[in-house]
Amino acid sequence: MQLQNTLRKSYSFEGKGLHSGKVARMTVNPAPVDTGIIFRRTDLGDDVFVEALAENVSNTARSTTISKGDASVSTIEHIMSALTGLGVDNALIDIDNVEVPILDGSAKPYIDAMWNDGLQQQDAPRRYIEIKEAIEVRNEEKGSVVRIEPAEEFSYEIKIDFNSRVLGVQTAVWNPSVVYAEEIGTCRTFVFFHELQFLYANNLVKGGDVDNAIVIVEHPVTEEQVSQMSQLFNVPALKVREDGYLSNLVLRFPNECARHKLLDLIGDLRLAGGFLKARVIAEKAGHGINTTAAKKIRAQF
Numbered sequence: 282m283q284l285q286n287t288l289r290k291s292y293s294f295e296g297k298g299l300h301s302g303k304v305a306r307m308t309v310n311p312a313p314v315d316t317g318i319i320f321r322r323t324d325l326g327d328d329v330f331v332e333a334l335a336e337n338v339s340n341t342a343r344s345t346t347i348s349k350g351d352a353s354v355s356t357i358e359h360i361m362s363a364l365t366g367l368g369v370d371n372a373l374i375d376i377d378n379v380e381v382p383i384l385d386g387s388a389k390p391y392i393d394a395m396w397n398d399g400l401q402q403q404d405a406p407r408r409y410i411e412i413k414e415a416i417e418v419r420n421e422e423k424g425s426v427v428r429i430e431p432a433e434e435f436s437y438e439i440k441i442d443f444n445s446r447v448l449g450v451q452t453a454v455w456n457p458s459v460v461y462a463e464e465i466g467t468c469r470t471f472v473f474f475h476e477l478q479f480l481y482a483n484n485l486v487k488g489g490d491v492d493n494a495i496v497i498v499e500h501p502v503t504e505e506q507v508s509q510m511s512q513l514f515n516v517p518a519l520k521v522r523e524d525g526y527l528s529n530l531v532l533r534f535p536n537e538c539a540r541h542k543l544l545d546l547i548g549d550l551r552l553a554g555g556f557l558k559a560r561v562i563a564e565k566a567g568h569g570i571n572t573t574a575a576k577k578i579r580a581q582f
């Protein structure tokens with residue numbers, strides 16, 4: 282029988298939020314049986330909690346935000362994914378600002394901190410979320426779909442297609458034979474160069490830099506545009522590589538972008554409130570459709 286797990290000790294992380302640019306200190310703490318994952322905004326008081334559940338989702342534009350009353354926490358998806366991928370049932374996450382630090386853009390910093398310590402087993406069986414009837418959420422406009430089917434073992438399959446000559450069509454899979462910590466959790470977020478220009482112009486990514494995102498250069502860009510980006514990022518001599526990625530980093534997997542979307546999907550679906558026993562099939566999925574699917578799971582459960 283699978284027992285519930287929590288962490289063996291507390292782990293702290295500090296850094297800028299990707300969208301707000303605000304520095305937060307976040308401490309992930311052990312928590313009792315049946316707690317699930319709960320955030321606490323320590324800057325607002327000792328008892329300002331926001332449960333990481335789908336009904337608390339308040340915004341899904343470019344990241345997932347949960348809110349209760351006046352308290353919110355945004356960009357929760359990577360820590361939610363890490364805790365799920367590592368097998369943590371219960372955790373209390375203290376944070377002293379509005380947004381989870383982006384760190385390196387993946388869940389690797391969490392994994393590096395927690396994985397070697399192992400988990401603390403708890404004296405209660407894990408209560409899996411079993412899907413009784415298939416759930417499907419579609420966005421016709423975007424051509425995206427998340428489908429969740431009953432299954433004995435969990436499996437998550439994702440396909441991404443941005444109509445991009447650089448990325449092509451990519452797929453990625455998580456199931457019991459795939460080690461999340463090595464193959465999914467390490468994969469970083471990504472952004473298209475032309476989007477980045479728009480986001481900066483509109484002051485929407487205040488905490489981004491080239492250490493925490495893969496940048497894809499889809500359309501021809503001028504040297505001047507690249508050098509502007511160098512200045513913004515404060516990194517000298519950025520170049521566009523022949524394969525279409527900005528020269529700031531080495532890909533951890535050829536399909537790192539699909540694996541990152543899978544990381545996000547795992548984190549967003551954790552808002553269903555626990556571990557799924559289901560087959561998840563997602564295409565062109567994003568935070569909106571992912572969290573809508575999590576809501577539907579909760580409605581069924």
Ligand SMILES: [Zn+2]
Nearest residue numbers: 358470541545
């Ligand atoms: Zn992400």
